[in-house]
Amino acid sequence: MLERIRIVLIGTSHPGNIGGTARAMHNMGLADLALVAPRCEPLTADTISRASGADHLVHGARTVETLEQAVADCTLVVGASARSRTLPWPMITPRELGERLPKELAGPESRIALVFGREDSGLSNAELQRCHAHVHIPANPDFSSLNLATAVQVLAYECRLAWLAQQESPAPDTEPAQPLASHEELEHYFAHLERTLIAIGFHDPAMPRQLMARLRRLTLRSRPERMELNILRGILSATEKQANGETPVDHGEPDPPA
């Protein structure tokens, strides 16, 4: 279970925090680290010092340019967020995250990303809206920003506790899972949805009014299966054809003989 949990750090500024993250991960039995557009050299003396023997996780980390690339294959993307945003998103506690893990990782293709933002500014709204849920570490409201590696430690700790509990108890009684849509499939769907809404004159990117954010939230909350997403994309394709003045497909009558 733990090997299918990825820690994603976006725009990290301090190599020491990358080292501290590696140490916290290895302490808790996590191994999959991705760095998105780090704003520092990831592997420095500070990294090695704070990693304290876990720097192999930094050597093995994948460094990519965008969040998309880091989480494309993930079936659940959870963003660490200290702030409440203009558009409230499904919010879970670290403990609830742990409790959800066994079911979330029941399918053989399931993979989870825990995404952490910049030391100074956290995750952007665009990044937060790419997450299925946000996780908030309960903190002193007057001083709520945890050190990056320390925040990773808290979530990794809850993941480890959930894993240990699973070792002790039989597998949860879950229905055989249909494969969920991956992050990449969802993003293709959202891009298709936006094109279609523009085409039908419902959406004006110059006056977005959080329309796409609201649709993202709704869709991500439902955790679509791959099959369901294919259906939705079929609907979009049909809608686009309508908007482009093509002949609508007639479902009312059988096809005429060729």
Add this chain to the structure above:
Amino acid sequence: MLERIRIVLIGTSHPGNIGGTARAMHNMGLADLALVAPRCEPLTADTISRASGADHLVHGARTVETLEQAVADCTLVVGASARSRTLPWPMITPRELGERLPKELAGPESRIALVFGREDSGLSNAELQRCHAHVHIPANPDFSSLNLATAVQVLAYECRLAWLAQQESPAPDTEPAQPLASHEELEHYFAHLERTLIAIGFHDPAMPRQLMARLRRLTLRSRPERMELNILRGILSATEKQANGETPVDHGEPDPPA
């Protein structure tokens, strides 16, 4: 509740870890920090940097020479320990620590110390034997040593969750608590006990055979009330008098008239 939880760092070598501890504490709403014989200047540029705005906790920290001084007034002393020792001690998980807090802090004079050892060697056996219980953060057995400030974060996080849960639910149904013996009172008792055992020829400090450690463990496990400890000390005093050849107190007959 949180204001009666003290973090005690023994023999810390790196000022950054003191700063990181202050940040983790302030993040979780803790404020009482004690430093025992630090092996570094506690307040340096590294401290300020890692404290990230919480350095007032380091300014306000009490620095003392011995663990005794740091925890004298505490009614529960819990030592963070990664290792299992030759003499097993009551062991709790961080979660169990949180669950016990409301009851442990029910009495108005109750106070808890969470004790953390040196970066390189942890707590000594003598220090561990001064604790009522040991707390172990479940970690990768192949890489189990957490960064000091990170370990403080995990325990402080569990304390905060317990406090938040208490805010939401009515006070637990506990019996009106008798004041528990403080650490200092317990140590006076142990010193008295050892003197007495030597006096009666039961204990040879040159061949200790863990006798005192076993008696400590037994006594600490029972969480004696102050009143109970007074009774035990009365027994020791009577025993000492016996050993010194003084006339035993005769409880069988009323005192003769003066």
